[in-house]
Amino acid sequence: MASRGDLRTPLDDAPSLRAITFGTGGEGKPVPLLTSTQRQQLAAIATRLRLRRRTIVYREDTPASWIFIIASGITKSFRDFPSGKRRVAGFLFAEDLFGLAENGLYVNTVQAVTDLRLYRIPIDALQNLLQHDGQLQLRFLCKVTHVLRQTQRQKILVTRRDAVGRVAMFLSMLERRCAAPPPAIDMPMSRADVASYLGLSSEAVSRATAALTRDRTIAFVDRHTVRIVDRGRFDRLVADV
Amino acid sequence: MASRGDLRTPLDDAPSLRAITFGTGGEGKPVPLLTSTQRQQLAAIATRLRLRRRTIVYREDTPASWIFIIASGITKSFRDFPSGKRRVAGFLFAEDLFGLAENGLYVNTVQAVTDLRLYRIPIDALQNLLQHDGQLQLRFLCKVTHVLRQTQRQKILVTRRDAVGRVAMFLSMLERRCAAPPPAIDMPMSRADVASYLGLSSEAVSRATAALTRDRTIAFVDRHTVRIVDRGRFDRLVADV
DNA sequence: CGTACCGTTGAGCAGGCTCAACCGCTGTGG
DNA sequence: CCACAGCGGTTGAGCCTGCTCAACGGTACG
Numbered sequence: 001m002a003s004r005g006d007l008r009t010p011l012d013d014a015p016s017l018r019a020i021t022f023g024t025g026g027e028g029k030p031v032p033l034l035t036s037t038q039r040q041q042l043a044a045i046a047t048r049l050r051l052r053r054r055t056i057v058y059r060e061d062t063p064a065s066w067i068f069i070i071a072s073g074i075t076k077s078f079r080d081f082p083s084g085k086r087r088v089a090g091f092l093f094a095e096d097l098f099g100l101a102e103n104g105l106y107v108n109t110v111q112a113v114t115d116l117r118l119y120r121i122p123i124d125a126l127q128n129l130l131q132h133d134g135q136l137q138l139r140f141l142c143k144v145t146h147v148l149r150q151t152q153r154q155k156i157l158v159t160r161r162d163a164v165g166r167v168a169m170f171l172s173m174l175e176r177r178c179a180a181p182p183p184a185i186d187m188p189m190s191r192a193d194v195a196s197y198l199g200l201s202s203e204a205v206s207r208a209t210a211a212l213t214r215d216r217t218i219a220f221v222d223r224h225t226v227r228i229v230d231r232g233r234f235d236r237l238v239a240d241v
Numbered sequence: 242m243a244s245r246g247d248l249r250t251p252l253d254d255a256p257s258l259r260a261i262t263f264g265t266g267g268e269g270k271p272v273p274l275l276t277s278t279q280r281q282q283l284a285a286i287a288t289r290l291r292l293r294r295r296t297i298v299y300r301e302d303t304p305a306s307w308i309f310i311i312a313s314g315i316t317k318s319f320r321d322f323p324s325g326k327r328r329v330a331g332f333l334f335a336e337d338l339f340g341l342a343e344n345g346l347y348v349n350t351v352q353a354v355t356d357l358r359l360y361r362i363p364i365d366a367l368q369n370l371l372q373h374d375g376q377l378q379l380r381f382l383c384k385v386t387h388v389l390r391q392t393q394r395q396k397i398l399v400t401r402r403d404a405v406g407r408v409a410m411f412l413s414m415l416e417r418r419c420a421a422p423p424p425a426i427d428m429p430m431s432r433a434d435v436a437s438y439l440g441l442s443s444e445a446v447s448r449a450t451a452a453l454t455r456d457r458t459i460a461f462v463d464r465h466t467v468r469i470v471d472r473g474r475f476d477r478l479v480a481d482v
Numbered sequence: 483c484g485t486a487c488c489g490t491t492g493a494g495c496a497g498g499c500t501c502a503a504c505c506g507c508t509g510t511g512g
Numbered sequence: 513c514c515a516c517a518g519c520g521g522t523t524g525a526g527c528c529t530g531c532t533c534a535a536c537g538g539t540a541c542g
Contacts, residue, residue: 022305022364024345064263079397083481087397100386104265107390123263130382131375138372141382145341148389149348155396156320156328159440163530191489199400204530206490223489223539240324404498432521442499447522464507464521 014039015046015069015119017139018095019146030146032095033139041129041136042069046119057110057118064101066120070094072179073116076193077108088197090151091189093177097143114188158199166198167208168237171218171226183228184221255280256287256310256360258380259336260387271387273336274380282370282377283310287360298351298359305342307361311335314357317434318349329438331392332430334418338384355429399440407439408449409478412459412467424469425462 017033020026034042046069051057057068060079070092077098078088089108092098098110101123130137157169171185180186187194195202212218217230217237228234258274261267275283287310292298298309301320311333318339319329330349333339339351342364371378398410412426421427428435436443453459458471458478469475 020343022342022345022368026344028344087400089393089397100389101263102261102387102390103267103269104263107393127263127379131379134372134375134378137375137378137382138368141371141378141385144382144385144389146343148341148385148392149343151389151392151396152330152348155392155399156330158396158400159328201531202489203491203532207530210490240322443521444500444523445498448498451522 013048013071014043015071015121016095017069017097017143019143020149021142022145033142034136038133038136038139041133042119042121042126045125045129046121049116049118049120051112051116051118053112053114053116055112055116057112057116058099058106060107060109061105063104064099064106065123067097067099067123067126068110069119069121070096070098071117071119073118074113074188075110075116076113076189076197077110078196079108086196088193090154091177091197094179097140097147100144113193163198163200163204163208164211165237165240166200167194167205167212168217168234170194170198171228172234172238175228180225183231185226185228187224187226254289254312255284256312256362257336258310258338258384260384261390262383263386274383275377279374279377279380282374283360283362283367286366286370287362290357290359290361292353292357292359294353294355294357296353296357298353298357299340299347301348301350302346304345305340305347306364308338308340308364308367309351310360310362311337311339312358312360314359315354315429316351316357317354317430317438318351319437320349327437329434331395332418332438335420338381338388341385354434404439404441404445404449405452406478406481407441408435408446408453409458409475411435411439412469413475413479416469421466424472426467426469428465428467 014036015034016039018030019033020028020030021033048071051073057075058064058066072094075092075098076088077090077092078086080086091113092110099106101107130140154173158166171187174187175182175185178186191202191205194200195205198205200208209218209220213220215233217228217233219227219229221227255277256275257280259271260274261269261271262274289312292314298316299305299307313335316333316339317329318331318333319327321327332354333351340347342348371381395414399407412428415428416423416426419427432443432446435441436446439446441449450459450461454461456474458469458474460468460470462468
């Protein structure tokens with residue numbers, strides 16, 4: 001009888017993805033996209049990696065050979081510009097996908113913000129698998145579309161909005177994505193990272209968090225952990241555009 | 242002998258998509274994604290539509306039954322917020338795809354900016370086709386990924402940047418996507434549309450175009466047609482972040 | 483225990499927003 | 513045919529908010 005140890009890829013150690021689907025039925029919340037069979041198929045061509053925080057996963061404009069799926073931890077995806085400025089394109093969490101190449105090259109640099117567990121999948125093996133499994137590929141299409149919608153919303157929210165509102169919406173995003181149990185929010189990245197993600201100066205981020213603390217909307221338990229104190233006011237800040 | 246008229250879907254009247262691919266070979270420019278066979282397969286399940294400018298294609302939060310591909314013309318995709326503000330998520334051009342649903346509903350309202358020719362494809366028929374044709378689905382995955390990258394770049398560029406720079410990058414985007422022969426740029430949308438796309442007030446857009454005209458970077462041939470006068474300065478404005 | 487680095491706070495400045503007036507084009511009705 | 517209203521676009525004046533530069537406190541790590 002096959003005991004759990006006999007499985008080459010037990011289900012608690014196989015890639016998974018999560019997103020809001022095209023069709024109805026998910027109640028508007030992200031749901032797991034992959035069946036256990038699909039996860040095992042991916043696990044069969046994936047390599048498990050553990051990376052320490054601050055490790056670079058790959059650099060922008062280098063040849064792309066792998067796609068990555070996060071098992072646990074947080075990464076940031078950013079780009080350095082000629083002017084020397086660094087812009088954070090996004091933060092990535094468990095069950096997220098990254099490394100989709102453009103013209104054979106990675107478009108951003110990706111770096112571990114916390115200690116990280118990754119699945120690394122060779123692009124050509126994945127492409128082959130997807131081409132022959134329409135069901136599986138549909139899940140990937142769903143995931144990428146989900147990220148696209150998120151990015152569009154973020155673009156709208158980041159655009160023309162006061163610092164307090166931007167920080168509130170950032171915390172709201174963290175709350176949805178982060179593992180910490182509400183109303184606590186884990187915010188492991190630096191203020192500078194948050195700032196260059198939101199298009200603010202780090203001083204503006206500081207002042208915004210100070211303002212939110214002052215009016216008792218949030219409270220800091222430590223420098224990198226926030227608690228929502230006044231949920232009503234918080235949600236209003238996030239929703240108002 | 243089959244004359245051109247015998248084809249149910251001649252190739253000059255079938256959906257097409259364009260994007261930068263995952264792999265190398267496209268020289269970094271968008272290329273046609275679909276083979277003639279694939280285009281005919283899509284044409285077989287598509288309905289051709291002609292819409293007058295200002296027509297609403299669909300409204301946000303309504304049930305989604307179709308996917309659309311633009312044959313010619315320009316649309317804007319936007320959302321109205323409780324505060325009454327309208328935010329333009331993006332403009333869409335020929336060989337673009339729109340209407341990907343979230344939880345069975347359209348996420349934005351889409352409206353024709355110019356007279357429009359569309360292919361309208363039933364979602365379930367498309368989903369069925371994609372599931373059974375991994376090659377075709379891969380092209381769609383490629384297109385959605387391409388749009389995702391564009392949106393990420395736009396989010397970065399729109400964030401924290403002076404009005405003149407934002408307008409310059411908007412014109413640059415129009416130049417790439419628009420049909421007009423360089424150095425002319427066709428800008429059919431209103432200043433208000435541009436403003437709510439860039440996260441500026443329409444006054445700020447006016448002042449920015451005025452400034453660009455004053456220093457002879459661009460020139461207006463009429464209210465909705467621009468010509469690049471100083472290409473060097475223009476490109477520098479677009480590239481600098 | 484010292485040294486960086488991260489985060490916070492303050493002062494002054496610049497650029498965009500708001501409010502408001504004005505111009506030119508379009509379409510409409512007398 | 514013309515007068516007028518409406519809309520889109522431009523320009524001006526004053527305010528507000530976030531950026532820059534700078535100093536300072538706390539924490540982490542050697």
